[in-house]
Amino acid sequence: MKVGIIGANGYSGVELIRLLKQHPNVDIEMLISHSTSGKNVKELYPHLSEVCEKTLESIDVQDVSDRVDLLFFATPSGVSQGLVPKFINKGVPCIDLSGDFRLKDPDAYTKWYQKQGADRSDLEQAVYGLAEINHKEIKEAKLIANPGCYPTASLLGILPAIKMGITQPDTLIIDGKSGISGAGRGVSIGSHFCEVNENIKAYKLGSHQHIPEIEQTIQDNAGIDTNISFSPHLVPMTRGIMCTIYADLKQQLSTEEIVGYYKDFYHKSHFVRVREPGVWPATKEVYGSNYCDIGLIADSRTNRLTVVSVIDNVVKGASGQAVQNMNLLNGWDEWTGLNLTPVYP
Numbered sequence: 001m002k003v004g005i006i007g008a009n010g011y012s013g014v015e016l017i018r019l020l021k022q023h024p025n026v027d028i029e030m031l032i033s034h035s036t037s038g039k040n041v042k043e044l045y046p047h048l049s050e051v052c053e054k055t056l057e058s059i060d061v062q063d064v065s066d067r068v069d070l071l072f073f074a075t076p077s078g079v080s081q082g083l084v085p086k087f088i089n090k091g092v093p094c095i096d097l098s099g100d101f102r103l104k105d106p107d108a109y110t111k112w113y114q115k116q117g118a119d120r121s122d123l124e125q126a127v128y129g130l131a132e133i134n135h136k137e138i139k140e141a142k143l144i145a146n147p148g149c150y151p152t153a154s155l156l157g158i159l160p161a162i163k164m165g166i167t168q169p170d171t172l173i174i175d176g177k178s179g180i181s182g183a184g185r186g187v188s189i190g191s192h193f194c195e196v197n198e199n200i201k202a203y204k205l206g207s208h209q210h211i212p213e214i215e216q217t218i219q220d221n222a223g224i225d226t227n228i229s230f231s232p233h234l235v236p237m238t239r240g241i242m243c244t245i246y247a248d249l250k251q252q253l254s255t256e257e258i259v260g261y262y263k264d265f266y267h268k269s270h271f272v273r274v275r276e277p278g279v280w281p282a283t284k285e286v287y288g289s290n291y292c293d294i295g296l297i298a299d300s301r302t303n304r305l306t307v308v309s310v311i312d313n314v315v316k317g318a319s320g321q322a323v324q325n326m327n328l329l330n331g332w333d334e335w336t337g338l339n340l341t342p343v344y345p
């Protein structure tokens with residue numbers, strides 16, 4: 001199958017190149033960028049020398065549609081919503097790594113992304129690509145809205161408990177920590193070395209665009225209208241997200257019981273690893289892989305559940321999950337091309 005990547009020279013685009021180069025069923029037909037089109041990708045990323053030496057092209061809808069069977073968008077928010085409908089109309093399935101098609105309510109998109117929504121007429125067709133939860137819908141999709149990085153870690157961590165009905169609605173608190181690659185390759189004051197080194201910064205409390213995405217997915221999967229507290233932080237590491245999630249329990253349950261339930265919930269999920277009680281996951285233990293590792297405790301003193309969920313933001317939080325979704329869409333084993341052992345140390 002021939003695939004194209006729009007936004008190929010960003011961090012998630014380059015990660016797609018790494019993953020797709022080792023995928024047995026896929027050839028990368030074209031790499032597309034914006035301000036850098038015309039350059040060879042190895043000029044921007046010398047580590048791709050002799051791995052992928054394609055020239056970055058610009059977007060020509062007809063040319064792209066003629067050449068590829070599937071298209072990834074790894075572009076900033078606001079780009080794909082104007083382009084995706086054109087490709088869908090030409091029969092090219094799209095997997096969008098940006099937030100453009102995740103929120104069902106266009107007004108919510110405008111509010112949380114602070115951008116005017118463009119043509120949203122194809123919004124109905126978008127399937128939310130949280131692979132472990134929506135695998136049936138993903139198999140039939142024409143457009144997959146790949147989840148955000150924090151929502152992937154948060155939702156995989158807490159949805160089993162919410163679906164089981166053991167947590168009190170409106171008590172959910174998510175403390176998120178992300179490596180700097182989550183902000184993309186573009187240079188900004190907030191992400192340059194002196195700002196992030198030996199520093200931890202909270203940002204966008206109460207206004208982060210992933211708040212409505214998490215709340216919408218809880219509503220879709222458990223029918224619960226909830227308001228979450230979400231506190232994201234930047235930490236001085238390249239890759240990795242840790243979400244520590246707190247929710248009050250409705251009844252007394254032991255950690256062993258909840259761990260047992262999570263293991264059942266994910267027993268068919270290749271990429272979710274639930275830890276034994278007392279064993280906490282760390283971001284390094286999933287680095288470079290598509291795993292989401294989850295540790296749990298039900299504290300009998302506070303009657304509160306705490307979940308620690310870790311992913312690599314560029315893999316499971318973006319490009320790895322996009323490849324997993326491509327696999328599901330094509331009826332391939334979901335781990336095809338994704339059997340990556342985490343890089344350690």
Ligand SMILES: NC(=O)C1=CN([C@@H]2O[C@H](COP(=O)(O)OP(=O)(O)OC[C@H]3O[C@@H](n4cnc5c(N)ncnc54)[C@H](OP(=O)(O)O)[C@@H]3O)[C@@H](O)[C@H]2O)C=CC1
Pocket residue numbers: 006007008009010011012013032033034035036037074075076077079097098099147148149181182183184185186313314317318
């Ligand atoms: N980084 C991460 O961990 C995660 C990222 N995401 C999402 O994935 C998307 C990409 O993120 P990331 O790779 O970090 O971003 P980067 O900033 O690293 O890369 C952005 C890419 O988009 C291209 N681009 C910019 N504007 C346009 C345009 N108008 N038309 C076509 N291409 C354009 C750029 O091309 P050029 O440089 O040539 O201008 C570049 O290739 C974002 O929506 C992000 O929110 C989601 C989950 C995690």
Ligand SMILES: CC(=O)N[C@@H](CCC(=O)OP(=O)(O)O)C(=O)O
Pocket residue numbers: 077097098099148149150178179180181182183184209210232234
């Ligand atoms: C560290 C960092 O800055 N991370 C980004 C997450 C990128 C992302 O997933 O945002 P989208 O919803 O636009 O895809 C952020 O917090 O905005």
